[in-house]
Amino acid sequence: MVTTIRSIEGDTVDLVALRAYGRTAGATETLLDANPGIAARGVFLPVGTVLTVPDITFSEPTASLVTLWD
Template sequence: MPSTYITKAGQTVDLVCLDFYGRTRSTTEIVLDANPGVAALDPILPIGTVLVMPDIDIRPAARELVKLWE
C-alpha cells in the first residue's frame, strides 16, 4: 500500500527518495510517475507538498555473473 510523504524545506524529489527509501537509484522516476504534476513544480518543492510514495522493492538487484573463461 503506498504511503505519503510531506516535504520539508529545501527538498527535491530525489532528496525525498533518499530520505524515504534510502536511495535514489530506480526510485526517483517511479515517484515522479506516481505524482503527476510534481515535475512541473520548481525543482525545490514547496514545503508541505504531499507525495505518494509507492511500494518499491528496495533490495539491490542481483548482478549477473560475468564469466571470463568457460
C-alpha cells in the same frame, strides 16, 4: 501499501526518494510516475507538498567480475 510524505524546506524529488527508499536510482522515477505534475513545481518542492510514495522492490544488479590480467 502506498504511503505519503510531506516535503520539508529544501526538498527535491531526489531527496524525498533518498529519505523514503534509501536510494535515488530507480526511486526518483517511481516518485515522478506516482505524482503526476510534481516536476512542474520546480526543482525545490514547496514546503508541505504531499507526495505519494508507493512500495517498490529493487532488484540489485549482480556484480560481474572483471579480470585485468590472466
